[in-house]
Amino acid sequence: MTRIETIAVHGGRDDLAELGVHAPPIDLSTTYPVPDQALGGEALGEWATGTARAASPVYARLHNPTVARFEQALAALEHTETSVAFGSGMAAVTAVVQAACVMAGKPHVVAVRPLYGGTDHLLSSGLLGVTTTYVEAGLVSSAIRPDTGLVVVETPANPNLDLVDIEHVVRQAGSVPVMVDNTFATPILQNPALHGASYVLHSGTKYLGGHGDVLGGVVACSEERAAALRQVRIITGAVLHPLGGYLLHRGLATLPLRVEAASRSAALLALRLAEHDAVEFVRYPSTSRQMRGTGAMIAFGVHGDPVEVVRRLKLITPAVSLGSVDTLIEHPSALTHRLVPDEELRASGVPDNLLRISVGLEHVEDIWEDLNAALCDVAYVKSSPTDFLVMAATR
Numbered sequence: 001m002t003r004i005e006t007i008a009v010h011g012g013r014d015d016l017a018e019l020g021v022h023a024p025p026i027d028l029s030t031t032y033p034v035p036d037q038a039l040g041g042e043a044l045g046e047w048a049t050g051t052a053r054a055a056s057p058v059y060a061r062l063h064n065p066t067v068a069r070f071e072q073a074l075a076a077l078e079h080t081e082t083s084v085a086f087g088s089g090m091a092a093v094t095a096v097v098q099a100a101c102v103m104a105g106k107p108h109v110v111a112v113r114p115l116y117g118g119t120d121h122l123l124s125s126g127l128l129g130v131t132t133t134y135v136e137a138g139l140v141s142s143a144i145r146p147d148t149g150l151v152v153v154e155t156p157a158n159p160n161l162d163l164v165d166i167e168h169v170v171r172q173a174g175s176v177p178v179m180v181d182n183t184f185a186t187p188i189l190q191n192p193a194l195h196g197a198s199y200v201l202h203s204g205t206k207y208l209g210g211h212g213d214v215l216g217g218v219v220a221c222s223e224e225r226a227a228a229l230r231q232v233r234i235i236t237g238a239v240l241h242p243l244g245g246y247l248l249h250r251g252l253a254t255l256p257l258r259v260e261a262a263s264r265s266a267a268l269l270a271l272r273l274a275e276h277d278a279v280e281f282v283r284y285p286s287t288s289r290q291m292r293g294t295g296a297m298i299a300f301g302v303h304g305d306p307v308e309v310v311r312r313l314k315l316i317t318p319a320v321s322l323g324s325v326d327t328l329i330e331h332p333s334a335l336t337h338r339l340v341p342d343e344e345l346r347a348s349g350v351p352d353n354l355l356r357i358s359v360g361l362e363h364v365e366d367i368w369e370d371l372n373a374a375l376c377d378v379a380y381v382k383s384s385p386t387d388f389l390v391m392a393a394t395r
C-alpha cells in the first residue's frame with residue numbers, strides 16, 4: 001500500500017476489520033472508565049507521547065480514537081511518523097509556535113510573506129510572546145538569531161500563490177525547525193517533509209475536509225515533535241471534535257480525485273484568464289521538482305473594481321475559505337488579508353486588484369461562463385479607449 005490514492009482510501013483504518021465495522025466509529029465519549037486508577041493517572045502523561053499503557057483514553061482532551069485514525073492517515077499521506085490534529089488551522093499554527101518557541105525558550109520567529117492573513121496577524125500580534133522578523137525567502141539565513149525557534153513559510157502562499165523553495169529555506173535555517181503550511185498544495189501535490197520541513201501544517205477546513213462543513217487543523221511531524229504538540233493540545237484544550245475528525249478522515253478518501261479534477265479545470269481557467277482583456281495578470285503555479293501538479297487555486301489581477309466583479313457573479317460563491325466542492329472567490333485585501341498593513345501587503349506581492357479563486361468541481365464551462373460574464377460586465381476592456389478614460393478618472 002504505497003500509492004497515494006490507495007493510502008487516501010485505506011489510511012487510518014487498520015483496526016476496522018478487527019472491530020467488525022466498515023466505517024470508522026465516531027467515539028463521542030468525554031470520559032472513559034479507569035478501573036485501575038493508578039495506571040490511569042500515569043496515562044495522563046503518557047498520552048502526550050502517543051502511547052499509554054492503560055488502554056483507556058481517560059478523558060477526551062487527552063486522546064480520541066476517531067481523531068487518532070485521521071491523524072494516522074494524514075501522516076501516511078505526508079510521509080511523516082505521525083500527526084497531531086487541532087480544532088482549527090489557527091489552533092494548529094498556535095500550537096507549533098507554543099511548542100517550538102514558547103516551550104523551547106526561543107521566542108523569535110523568522111517568516112516569509114505572504115502568509116495566510118490569520119497566521120501573519122498571529123505572528124505580528126505578540127499574543128504568544130514571540131516577535132517575528134519577516135524576510136524574503138532568499139534572506140532567511142541572515143535573519144536567524146540564537147533565540148530563533150521557528151521558520152514559517154507557505155508555498156504556494158496565500159493569497160498570491162508565491163512559491164518558496166523549501167529545501168533552500170531548510171538549508172538556511174540550519175538547526176532551526178521549519179514549518180511549511182501545505183494547505184494550498186495538499187499532500188497530493190507536495191510533501192514538505194520530504195524536502196526537510198520539520199512541521200507540515202494544514203488547515204483541514206480547506207481541501208482535506210473538502211466540503212466546507214468542518215473546521216480543523218493538523219500538523220504532520222516526527223514522534224518527538226508530536227509529543228510536545230500533544231502536550232500543548234492537552235494543556236490548552238485546542239482539540240479537534242471527533243465529528244470533525246471523522247469528516248476530515250472521510251474527506252481524505254476522495255482528496256486525490258478532487259484535487260486532480262479541480263486542478264484540471266483550474267489549469268484551463270488560468271489560461272483563459274491570462275488571455276482575457278479585463279485581466280491584468282494571472283498567478284498560477286507551475287509543476288516543479290517540489291510540486292507534482294499545479295493545483296486548483298488561481299490568483300489574478302483585474303482591470304477595474306474587483307469588488308464589482310465579485311458582485312456580478314451568479315454561480316461562483318463569493319466567500320473566504322477554499323478547497324470546497326464549489327468554486328469560491330474572494331478579494332484578499334478586503335477580507336482574508338485585511339489585518340496585514342496595506343503597504344506590507346503590497347510589498348509582498350498582493351496588490352489591491354487581486355482576486356483569489358478556489359476552483360471547485362462544477363463543470364469548467366459553467367465556471368468560465370460566470371467568470372467571463374462578470375469580467376466583461378465590469379472591467380475596462382483594453383480595446384475601448386472610452387472605458388479607459390472612465391477607469392483612469394475613478395482611480
Ligand SMILES: *Cc1c(COP(=O)(O)O)cnc(C)c1O
Pocket residue numbers: 088089090091116118119154158181183184202203204205206215216217321
Ligand atoms: C485557512 C488557512 C489557515 C487557517 O485555518 P483555519 O482552519 O481557518 O483556522 C491557515 N493557513 C492557510 C494557508 C489557510 O488557508
